[in-house]
Amino acid sequence: MVRSIFLLSSSKVHGYEFLRHAQEELTTFLKRNSVKTILFVPYAKIAHDKYTETVSKALSPWGYKVEGIHVKKNPSDAIRSAEAIFIGGGNTFLLLKTLYDLNLVEVIRGAVLNNGIPYIGSSAGTNVATLSIHTTNDMPIVFPPTFDALKLVSFNINPHYLETDASKQHMGETRDERLNEFLEYQKRPVLGLREGTALIIYDDKVTLVGDRKAKLFKPECDPVEFDPPCDLSFLLKGN
Amino acid sequence: MVRSIFLLSSSKVHGYEFLRHAQEELTTFLKRNSVKTILFVPYAKIAHDKYTETVSKALSPWGYKVEGIHVKKNPSDAIRSAEAIFIGGGNTFLLLKTLYDLNLVEVIRGAVLNNGIPYIGSSAGTNVATLSIHTTNDMPIVFPPTFDALKLVSFNINPHYLETDASKQHMGETRDERLNEFLEYQKRPVLGLREGTALIIYDDKVTLVGDRKAKLFKPECDPVEFDPPCDLSFLLKGN
Numbered sequence: 001m002v003r004s005i006f007l008l009s010s011s012k013v014h015g016y017e018f019l020r021h022a023q024e025e026l027t028t029f030l031k032r033n034s035v036k037t038i039l040f041v042p043y044a045k046i047a048h049d050k051y052t053e054t055v056s057k058a059l060s061p062w063g064y065k066v067e068g069i070h071v072k073k074n075p076s077d078a079i080r081s082a083e084a085i086f087i088g089g090g091n092t093f094l095l096l097k098t099l100y101d102l103n104l105v106e107v108i109r110g111a112v113l114n115n116g117i118p119y120i121g122s123s124a125g126t127n128v129a130t131l132s133i134h135t136t137n138d139m140p141i142v143f144p145p146t147f148d149a150l151k152l153v154s155f156n157i158n159p160h161y162l163e164t165d166a167s168k169q170h171m172g173e174t175r176d177e178r179l180n181e182f183l184e185y186q187k188r189p190v191l192g193l194r195e196g197t198a199l200i201i202y203d204d205k206v207t208l209v210g211d212r213k214a215k216l217f218k219p220e221c222d223p224v225e226f227d228p229p230c231d232l233s234f235l236l237k238g239n
Numbered sequence: 240m241v242r243s244i245f246l247l248s249s250s251k252v253h254g255y256e257f258l259r260h261a262q263e264e265l266t267t268f269l270k271r272n273s274v275k276t277i278l279f280v281p282y283a284k285i286a287h288d289k290y291t292e293t294v295s296k297a298l299s300p301w302g303y304k305v306e307g308i309h310v311k312k313n314p315s316d317a318i319r320s321a322e323a324i325f326i327g328g329g330n331t332f333l334l335l336k337t338l339y340d341l342n343l344v345e346v347i348r349g350a351v352l353n354n355g356i357p358y359i360g361s362s363a364g365t366n367v368a369t370l371s372i373h374t375t376n377d378m379p380i381v382f383p384p385t386f387d388a389l390k391l392v393s394f395n396i397n398p399h400y401l402e403t404d405a406s407k408q409h410m411g412e413t414r415d416e417r418l419n420e421f422l423e424y425q426k427r428p429v430l431g432l433r434e435g436t437a438l439i440i441y442d443d444k445v446t447l448v449g450d451r452k453a454k455l456f457k458p459e460c461d462p463v464e465f466d467p468p469c470d471l472s473f474l475l476k477g478n
Contacts, residue, residue, distance in 0.1 A: 014408035046423060091420055134380055139417040141373055141424045143386045160411040169253035171434055172399040178378040181330055184285060185380045195410055 004118040005201040007126040009159045009193040018058040033118040037065040039082035043098035044090025044124040076107045089123025092136035097144040123159045161192030189218045206232040243357040244440040246365040248398045248432040257297045272357045276304040278321035282337035283329025283363040315346045328362025331375035336383040362398045374429045394474045400431030428457045445471040
């Protein structure tokens with residue numbers, strides 16, 4: 001299997017311009033794949049033009065052209081002929097529903113896993129790259145036909161991961177409590193990816209990059225923290 | 240339509256024992272309906288026995304008997320013959336899926352709306368009492384057949400509502416941003432019900448009770464705050 005996948009926890013990180021925190025690794029990733037033009041998928045938000053412009057403004061100065069899939073006559077053909085695909089953040093339910101509505105799930109999966117088209121995801125775009133969207137933080141504002149996602153990698157991710165304060169006066173569940181509920185029902189691991197971190201996947205090699213640790217939640221184990229840079233390829237092996 | 244519905248934001252409130260913050264209004268509600276025994280629905284959590292025991296321990300000292308629906312041979316019959324139904328909090332997706340799996344959605348709806356059986360909901364149990372679970376805060380750990388819920392009331396509620404801090408360094412969406420996403424897509428109002436507050440509904444009269452304000456989000460309007468006690472019956476009238 002030949003795949004090139006870059007999964008960011010978030011596009012925005014405190015103290016940085018949009019995507020700026022990941023510039024070095026992202027440009028290395030794009031150069032390695034000889035990418036000049038990026039097909040952007042803005043379906044996680046309503047304002048497709050505006051969202052595509054934001055991404056274009058961030059990536060143009062780095063030397064990349066950004067095109068929105070929403071202005072393409074045939075989105076499937078656009079995916080198949082893309083130099084690279086970038087799915088941005090927003091609402092994960094809306095994003096996944098739109099991908100199914102437009103019959104793009106299998107097309108993207110084939111493009112990335114069979115034809116090696118590089119995939120970049122951020123936040124909701126990272127959620128949909130995994131097995132399922134069961135570990136999104138978003139509000140379920142629309143109903144997708146399934147929570148099964150692109151399955152570009154064989155595990156789950158929780159983007160924007162952070163420890164929420166259990167000592168505060170609010171009684172709603174903490175993030176860790178929510179992720180433990182997922183473990184109890186789905187019996188499979190989920191990687192908590194903090195803002196400022198990302199996974200880079202080449203074929204079967206998974207590398208954690210960024211400036212913060214990632215936290216792995218596994219059924220019947222205490223969570224484990226990994227310091228970047230770190231090889232997390234075991235995540236693809238059934239763990 | 241004769242209905243008696245009590246919807247709590249949460250069972251637990253900082254500084255109070257389980258359900259204790261709502262004792263006065265809850266006992267008034269139960270007495271008015273001559274309830275002695277409550278049928279508890281623990282499906283939002285895994286440990287049904289333990290959860291039922293927690294509720295029983297809270298309500299026994301007030302003079303009420305609590306029976307878990309999970310030990311009943313025929314849950315539908317148990318609903319139909321209940322003196323009152325109480326659906327507790329936990330994971331809203333798990334709760335709604337279980338209600339559909341057991342074919343209880345129409346049974347509960349009929350019991351409450353046609354036969355006047357009193358309904359108490361808390362957190363997830365309040366979410367499922369509304370039009371849909373689109374405004375839950377929970378993680379989608381299981382996939383229900385639809386987000387449509389019991390429709391005991393004709394609007395949406397966001398339990399455990401609170402303003403989350405937009406000034407902090409975390410870049411994930413705030414609660415208000417999430418609720419505004421819901422408004423944009425579903426074009427209908429949602430009531431943010433803070434911990435410590437509840438709605439009491441008799442027939443077509445809706446009263447906000449508790450010690451904090453409730454915040455109504457409406458499409459194309461600024462949010463509005465209501466101080467308890469307050470008549471919110473307009474929420475049932477299409478607003």
